[in-house]
Every structure is written in structure tokens, then in C-alpha cells.
Amino acid sequence: MVVPVVFLFSLKGARPDQALVLGGAFGLALYGGTLNWFAEIFGLMAVLLFFILALFPTIFAVVMGTLGKRKLSPWTFASLVAVLWTGIEFYRCEWFTLRFPWITTGTALPPGYLTPILGVYGVTFAATLGAGLVVFERSTRIAGVAVLTALAATCYLPRKAPTTTDLRIAAVQGETLPFRAYLQLSDEVEGGADAFVWPEYALPYDLRKHPAQLEQVRELLVRHGATFLVVGSRTDHDDGSWSNTSLIAGRDGILGTHDKNRPVHFFDEGVPGTETPAWATPLGRIATPICFDNDYSRIPLEAVRNGAELFLVPSMDAEHWTARQHLQHAELVRHRAAETGRWYVVASSSGLTQVVDPTGARIDSLPLFDPGVMMTEVATTERLTIFSRGGHLFGPATAIAAAVILVGTLFLGRADRKKSPGSDSTEATKASETHA
Template sequence: MELLPARTPFALRLLLAVASGGIYALAYPPVGWRWLVLPGVLGLLIALQGQRGSKALAIGFLHGLAVFAVGLSWLYELFAVWAFFLWVVLAVFPSMFAHFQGLASQRGVKGWHFAAFTAANWGSWEYIRSELFWLKFPWLSVGSAIGPNGWLPWIGVYGVGALVVFGTALISLRHWKGGGASFALVLGACLVVSRHAEPRDDDPATVKLGGIQGEEGTLQDLLAATRTLLPEGLHYVVWPEYAVPYDIRANVKEWNLVQQLCRDRDITLTFGTQRHEAGGEVWRNIALTVDPSGARGEHNKVHPVHFFNDGVAGTTALPIETRHGKVGTPVCFDCDYEGVVRHMTAAGAEMFVVPVMDAKRWTARQHDQHAELMRIRACENGRWMFVCTTSGVSQVIDPSGMVHGRLGAMVEGVLTGSMRRESGLTFYTRLGWLTPWLVLGTAIASWILLLWPKRRDKAEEGVPA
């Protein structure tokens, strides 16, 4: 049974689509009322009931436009009026979701089958938008609104999103028990997540770290801040992405200063810099790791930021061998997507340090939303993560996605904390990452069946049997 009467004016359905999109956006920072994602999705499903064709497309599009214009309003600070076109492109994905919802309804898909199709349909368009489309954009997914939970190490953020939408779809069909059971599974998974104990100083797997959060400092400022960094006995220091926005190894004097710092303080240092090739015509955005013996290795950013001159994309995601075990050093945007951290973990990364550049002019809203994605990656792969940014949010995150230390947006300062090397692999790292692919395969098969011309009774067409 439908929750919205069939004769409801189309204008009211459009209004519901827009309102539910705005509600959906409030599930994310700066408001961050996570469970508003449920009425946000539910409102869209109710508005779509009984609608198909251009009407379904319009409902889905307006819902998506409200989600991204409200939730990603900070894009205006980056692109001015061009941000509107980005919101329009992103709104195409919920519009396509709505189109296939209409086809499924038209074909008579009902009950549990319709709820399962809804979950696969939503999960697939969300995954395409986030990971497969040229303009990959993983922000504002349903699973990221839910946050760290017990399902992430099993089915990942996209699997969690599909599970939540499945329960919401059952509620929209008045299958109260089934929807309640689905939500109970998600709520239970949130409640079972617990903060890891602080790593003990006497544990040989413990590593003490410090990070410098600052956007406008010079190399001399970073060197001075690191020399005065407290507490004593730090093993590892992290500077942000673009801390040294040129090829430091091409400047012998400055490169020697960095190496001397590591020798004097007996630390391992990871920081953002560049590597130039082909006479400087080609450059790469890298996280360089150094210790008293010299350079230990580098990671070339795999996912440069769209529309920015962010260097040539890297093609590998491997940890760095250090005195403190194997350390993953993804750069900023690499952690927005599920693959880089997972590949590094599978290759033996025992913990992560992440240099990040989130500019002040992008606003605290952007910083706080971005910080949530780091927590998702830590929880999916069961690893400690130390994030050091230019203007926030720097964090110490445990393998359950819980924050042990935080330096907020728009401030300068230092963050210190301890992490523990981990070696076990979550199910997600091993096989669970295939969940969105299974969902996508199911959806594609369903889409093909829905688009296939429906067979009609020959007698109805007047064709002799």
C-alpha cells in the first residue's frame, strides 16, 4: 500500500521531493543529525509512488538538486556560479534512480521484491556517482551519514547505504516489521562500535605521533615547530599536503635541513611535497617519508582533485617500509575513495598517516564533511589513522572509526597522539569490497529486464495465433 494517495497533486510531490532533499542534506556536517538521512530517503520514495517517465525524472532531479545545493553549498566558494552546474550534474544520479523506480512500479514489481530492487537501484547509482563516473564524487552517501558502525568492516560504506535504503523502502510500502528489523540491524551495528583503548606506552606496537596544522607557514616555520613539538619521545611527525609546494629534493640546502631535523630528533617524517620530471614539465603530488637514514619512500597521489592543477595521477597504492612498520601514506583525496586505503592495507599497511590540504577559503563545512570520510576508511579496513591537514580537521582515528584526538577547522596548532600497528585484515579488505559490485550487477540485470520490451498477448494485438 502507498503512503501517499494516488490523486495527490504533482506539485505537492515536487514539494516533498525538494523538502526531503533538504532534510537529507542536514544529516551531514555542519548540522550532522545523522538519522535525518532516513526521512530524507523516505520522502523521495513516497513522492515517487505511482510516478513514472518524465514525472519520476523530475521528482528525482529536484530531490538531488536540493541535496547537493544544500549539502555542498561550500562548492560556491570554489567555483562561484559554476557550482550550480556541478549540482545539476550530481542531481542526474537520483534522477536516474527515480526513472528506474518508475519502470519497476509500472512493471508491477511489488512488496519485498520492490524493496530489494530499490536498494540495488539506489546503491548502484550511488556507487557509480562515487567511484565509477568520470566526475567521481563520494560525498553525501547514505552510508557516510550513518558513520562508523559494525557493518563497515564487512560490507563497506556502499553496502551500508543499500541496507539502510532497503529498510526505508519497506517502510514506504508499510512493511513495518521488515523495515523495523532492517533498521534494528543498522542501529545495533552502530551501538556495538566501541572506542579502542589508548595504545600503551610499553606496547612495542605503539607509535607516538605529532602533526603540524597550518596553511601559511614556510619550511622554516615547520622545522621550528617540529623542533619544539611536545611531548618528548615522539616517533613520527606529519606535515600537511603541500607543506613544501615544490620539489624539495631539487633544493639541496632545504633537503639537507629536513634530513638533519630527522637525525637531530630521531624521528620519521611524512609530508606533502612534489617530484618534478621531464625538466620540470611534469610534476607529481607526493607524500614523502624521511627518517635519519634518508628518504624511505613516497606515495604519488592517485586521485588528483578535479578541476585543479594537482599533479599527474599515481597508479600504485603501496605502504612505505619504516622503522615503525609498514605505513600507508595516502594523500588527501585518496581517502575519499575506498580503493587506495584498502589496497595499502591488503599490501601490509599496519597504520596510516595522511597529509591533507583543505584550504581555509573552502569553509569549515567542507572540512568537517571531509573529516567524516577518513573515519569511514579507518573503520572499513580496521587501521589507526593520523590525519594532518592545513586548516583542519586533523584527527587521530582508531580502527573502529572513533576519534581519539582532534584539532578543529580554521585553527593553527599541533596535534599529538598514539597509534598502534595492526596486522589483521577485515572481511571488507579481503572480500567485502565486492559488495557494491554485486549490488551493481544485480541492478544492471534488473535495468535490462525493465527496459526490455514487455511481451504482449498476441490476441490483444490482433495477431492470429
């Protein structure tokens, strides 16, 4: 909530040309500072990515500079601020070609009471509405503080945690280990398990084409009384292409698959999937979206609307991407769990392997980078949150409204430019007549 206040305060009274510079500087500082680990993944291309991301706060700033010259009521102006900021953020995260849902106002705060109603974009709207009321007019400052205080309360006051768990899930953490090493880590589980989850790319080949390993998986399940194993594997298609796939391998064969819908930008991760199924298993209807799939609101939402009662997620974050990247990534799962009201168990290559309850609270996790196995207890649920029933439409609605504001601002700016030369000419004529 601090960042919007500081940014909006810097824009107060700024002309559009000044706002252009301020918005660009803010964007580069924000994304360059929080996402400096981009350099570990993309090298020099990270600089270009920072400039692309900085375009969004720059557009916001220029619009604010144009609207700031209009005589608008404080509440109208603050509402325009909130709609525009939220809509641009939603577009950048969910609809833009290089969609990237990290470092947003809504995900900077912990999941709270508002998250299962309007999702992270509802939180973004409340935070920027409060910031606008605080910054632009003294008459609304108290109201703005009240909005921000109420939002903080919804995020930080404790929520009632689920009390019933009846499934034991073992999540294995390990980066680029051989098949036998994942088996050995799984065998460290004591007291039995209902299911296992291995990381994304744990088996960078199509497990279905290796009957001997499928048999070893079946033996693992029998030894521990487990029903199935969720594992990051791949699908080799007849045309020579492939897909990054999570498999639900049961004692009698494959119970279900999921092809990754959202490959990581600029990575070769095969043919993207187009569906987010929820598979019927003896433990309930299970969804297994992979890693980056869970960074977006839409994909887990689709899984829940397809009947998903529990999420078991293979994930991959390379160790050299740094601990900051791992921890930032891990936060997004908390918001997806709170939006959908579902348990999440994530098995990550080098972390963060974690379990998150339906309120978005992290119940347990493994230390970063160290191979190991986490045993946790979870439950399935069929209850739908308000977000799943219709609250998810709030984000797209703000994006459409923001587009209308942008178009309107373009016409206002054009009118101002046409008016200015005439105004200057009139003033010059008056000055000439006075001098004469």
C-alpha cells in the first residue's frame, strides 16, 4: 500500500510530459529492483523486459497527468485512479502477450478476507482507491486512511483455518535427480501416504514409454499404501512435437494428464495445453496445473469450475535463479489457494515445496535448495468461493473500463493540443493590442 501512495504523490500536479518521465522512472525502479534476478535467466534481455514492464506505469502516469487538469470531484478522481491502475495491472498480468503476473499491488499483500470475493485485483482496486483518496485532496484524506486501514485489517486479521484433514500427501523436492533418487526420497516417508507429488521435469521424458519405471512407481505406491503419484513428465506427440505434462500415475495405469498451459516466456516447453482438467480419482477430483500455470487467476479458476477439489502441483525453479525468485514465486500460490478456496500441495525442484490451505496460509514448507520430502495432511472440498462464482469478472471489468478511460484521455489530450495554439495566439493578439 505504500508504493501506490508514494507514486501517486509524485504525480500530484504533474503535467503529462512530466508524468511521462516520472512513470518511466518509477517502473524501471520498481521492476529493476524487485526482479533483478531476471538477469540470471534472460541475461541482457532482462533490460528490454524491464523497459517493457515500465511502459504500464508510464501509461498510467500520463493519463493521470492529463486527467489532473480536469475539475473532478475527489471521489471521482480517486475512483478513476483505482479503475485505471487495476485495469492496466490486469491487462499486463492476464491478457498482454508477455503476460507476467508478478509484482502487483494485490499480490504484495497477503491473502485476506477480500481475496476469495474479488481476488487479487479486488485488493489492488481497494489499495489504489485508498491511496488516491489520501494523496489528491485533504478533504478525502481521512476516508482514504479508513479504506487503507480496512484493507490492511482484511489482509492481516486471522482467518479461521480448516480443521478437518483426511489425506496424507508426500511432496518430494529435488532438482534434476535420477529416477532412483526420487524413489529413495519417497521411501523416506513413514506411516504411509495417500499420494506422492514429484517436481516438474522430474522425469524429462514420457514415463508412459518406460514400463519398467512405471512398475517401480506401482511398487512404491503399494509399499506405502498410496493411490497415485503426480509427476512432472512429458508427452511425445505423433508429429514429433511434445508437451510439458503432469501425469497422475496410479497402480493400474495413468489416471489423468495435464499439459502446461502457460510455458515460461522464451523457454522451449513444447506445445502449450489448452485445457485444465480435474480428474476423478479415489481421493477426489484432482487438478495438476504445472508451475507457471498457477501464477494466473484464470487457469486454477477453470480447474475448479471443472470440478477440482484439490491441487497437486509439480513445479520447477532452478537453483541458480536465486532465493528471491523462489520466494516471490511461492507467494502466488497462496493467492490462488485463497481465490479458489482449495488446498494446494506444491512439489518444487529446489523450492519452495509447500502446502497452502484454502485461506492462503502456508502450513508447511521445505528449506530452499535441499532435496527432501514433506509429509502433509490436506482435504478435498467442493465449496465454491464468491470469486469462483463470479467475483473473477471484476478484473476483466476494470480492464475494459480502463480501456474506455484511455480512449477518452486520448481525445481530451488531442482537444487540449488543438486548444493551446489558439489560446497562445489569442494571448499574443491581446498583448500586441495592449502594446499598441
